[in-house]
Amino acid sequence: MNPLELTLGIMTAVGGFVDISELVFAAKAGSTFGYALIWVFAVGTIGIVVFSEMSGRVAIAAKQPVFNLMRHRLGIKLGLLTLVASVISNLITCAAEVGGVALILNYLTGAPYLPMAAAMTVVMIVSIWVLPFEWIERVYGLLGLVMLVFAAALVAIHPPWDKIAGGFVPHIPAGLSTKELLTFAYFSVAILSAVMFPYEVYFYSSGGIEEGWAPKDMLKNRITSIVGMGLGSLLAIAILANSAQLFGPVNVDPEIPGTAAMQAAIPFGKWGLILALLGMFFAVSGAAVETCMANAYSIAQFFGWMWGRHKKPWEAPRFTLTWIVLFALALLIVLSGVDVMTLVEFAILFSILVLPLTYLPLLLLAGDKKYMREHVNGPLAKALGWLYFAIITAAALAALPLYFLTSGGNG
Amino acid sequence: MRKSLPLLLLFAVGCSSSGADADLQYIKQARSLGAEWALVNEHSNRGHVPRIYVHSMHRWLRQNLQTAAKSLTRPDSRYGEEIRALLAQPDDAAPNELRAHVAMLKQIEDSLESA
Numbered sequence: 001m002n003p004l005e006l007t008l009g010i011m012t013a014v015g016g017f018v019d020i021s022e023l024v025f026a027a028k029a030g031s032t033f034g035y036a037l038i039w040v041f042a043v044g045t046i047g048i049v050v051f052s053e054m055s056g057r058v059a060i061a062a063k064q065p066v067f068n069l070m071r072h073r074l075g076i077k078l079g080l081l082t083l084v085a086s087v088i089s090n091l092i093t094c095a096a097e098v099g100g101v102a103l104i105l106n107y108l109t110g111a112p113y114l115p116m117a118a119a120m121t122v123v124m125i126v127s128i129w130v131l132p133f134e135w136i137e138r139v140y141g142l143l144g145l146v147m148l149v150f151a152a153a154l155v156a157i158h159p160p161w162d163k164i165a166g167g168f169v170p171h172i173p174a175g176l177s178t179k180e181l182l183t184f185a186y187f188s189v190a191i192l193s194a195v196m197f198p199y200e201v202y203f204y205s206s207g208g209i210e211e212g213w214a215p216k217d218m219l220k221n222r223i224t225s226i227v228g229m230g231l232g233s234l235l236a237i238a239i240l241a242n243s244a245q246l247f248g249p250v251n252v253d254p255e256i257p258g259t260a261a262m263q264a265a266i267p268f269g270k271w272g273l274i275l276a277l278l279g280m281f282f283a284v285s286g287a288a289v290e291t292c293m294a295n296a297y298s299i300a301q302f303f304g305w306m307w308g309r310h311k312k313p314w315e316a317p318r319f320t321l322t323w324i325v326l327f328a329l330a331l332l333i334v335l336s337g338v339d340v341m342t343l344v345e346f347a348i349l350f351s352i353l354v355l356p357l358t359y360l361p362l363l364l365l366a367g368d369k370k371y372m373r374e375h376v377n378g379p380l381a382k383a384l385g386w387l388y389f390a391i392i393t394a395a396a397l398a399a400l401p402l403y404f405l406t407s408g409g410n411g
Numbered sequence: 412m413r414k415s416l417p418l419l420l421l422f423a424v425g426c427s428s429s430g431a432d433a434d435l436q437y438i439k440q441a442r443s444l445g446a447e448w449a450l451v452n453e454h455s456n457r458g459h460v461p462r463i464y465v466h467s468m469h470r471w472l473r474q475n476l477q478t479a480a481k482s483l484t485r486p487d488s489r490y491g492e493e494i495r496a497l498l499a500q501p502d503d504a505a506p507n508e509l510r511a512h513v514a515m516l517k518q519i520e521d522s523l524e525s526a
Contacts, residue, residue, distance in 0.1 A: 103471075106467050106471075107463075107464050107467045107468065108463070108464070109463060110463040110466060110467055177524065177525070179524060180524075247450075250446055250449070250450060250510075251442055251443065251446040251513050251514075251517055252443055252446040252447050252450055253439065253443040254443070254447065255440055255443050255444050255447065255475055256444075256447070256468075256471050256472065256475060258464070258467070258468050258471065259447045259450070259451075259468075261464075262450055262451070262454065262460075265454055265459050265460050266454070266459075269458075269459045270458070270459060270460060270461055273459070273460050273461065273464060274461065277464070339478075407435075407436040408436075410435075410436035410439055410440065
């Protein structure tokens with residue numbers, strides 16, 4: 001198997017795990033609770049591997065993307081509700097990413113924030129228009145790997161590896177006050193939501209169809225989802241652990257994304273910082289493209305339009321128009337002056353409310369022998385799928401009360 | 412309605428807080444922003460970070476601090492004064508100077524949290 005074939009998983013995961021919301025949440029989680037939230041990333045990572053593999057398998061076996069099947073399975077009314085909720089969640093996330101890209105460019109070049117948001121939106125639209133799907137994956141996925149500088153920084157600062165290993169064991173730190181316990185619960189829910197963002201699954205399964213996956217690609221689907229999501233998780237955990245080691249002791253709970261880049265500046269100096277900012281730039285740009293395309297895929301698939309970047313833009317005109325309009329709407333949200341961090345909070349909150357609606361139909365479809373035949377969910381996929389469905393449903397129910405009780409995790 | 416009562420109560424508790432309790436989140440934000448500022452200046456003094464980044468960070472940190480200060484329900488409180496004192500610092504303030512304000516805000520934050 002050619003390693004370049006893994007780029008769909010890498011782009012999906014880098015865009016999902018180290019997007020603007022994760023950069024902030026992982027760093028805040030580390031500085032606030034040390035290594036205690038690593039296990040939530042691990043739990044979320046297994047969940048997203050389970051569901052992305054499942055969505056890839058559904059795409060291969062049923063030759064249908066998730067949203068198309070969702071409409072048939074849920075019916076028009078519930079399907080439409082899921083679509084509307086997903087579109088809102090993805091649009092807010094996309095706006096947060098566009099704002100994030102502009103912020104990072106501002107840190108890198110000093111160029112003004114709002115004009116940069118407009119310019120980068122144009123660049124991203126042009127890149128989707130011009131590049132074939134495989135090259136979109138490669139450009140954003142592979143360049144996002146510059147984020148590995150955060151993992152290198154973690155090694156360089158000689159962290160307490162035993163404590164990091166201990167963080168993988170599910171536990172709640174002892175001695176927390178009620179307020180701190182609520183904040184810990186809010187962070188857990190927010191991390192789970194950010195790791196399992198629904199757009200990752202929409203993008204991944206549609207990407208599999210774009211690449212023309214066939215039954216012979218079942219193994220590739222499995223490897224891609226495990227390697228891609230594993231890599232994304234590694235980066236997010238590195239950011240958390242760096243933050244626990246470098247930020248927590250000096251009272252920094254990163255309030256602005258630019259502070260996260262200091263994690264690489266501390267051990268590697270100027271070039272570490274520049275690499276970190278470049279990695280963040282490509283990862284967040286990839287996330288913006290991913291969220292926008294996931295939204296366009298969902299809408300086009302729901303309404304049965306011609307879709308896909310394997311076609312020329314004018315061969316799927318409604319799909320093309322949709323992703324351009326979605327990018328323009330995301331830009332308008334940024335230009336309205338809403339703070340990126342506020343967008344991040346809303347994106348996470350909306351996304352967790354959408355999670356059960358996204359994953360239930362997928363779980364039902366992947367367990368349906370009529371659609372899946374010999375590729376139907378086995379006992380392990382079925383058990384894990386339902387376990388995770390229970391977890392995300394509980395998280396979705398707890399999200400809003402926790403958000404209000406902890407002022408969005410701020411106290 | 413009966414079923415949603417606990418949820419409504421939770422919202423009410425979350426939304427009705429005022430005064431120092433409501434300000435706690437802004438105190439925390441200001442404390443972290445001050446600490447981020449000190450960290451940036453410390454590494455800037457050592458020549459570890461590019462000037463453009465430092466200028467840009469100063470602008471965003473100050474802007475966020477101003478927002479936190481404006482959001483306080485008790486701007487004339489001790490923590491309000493401390494945040495204003497932070498804002499009065501020049502961009503290239505000495506990290507120790509900034510950290511002194513951060514320590515003060517952290518103290519206030521801890522006392523409010525344990526109350």
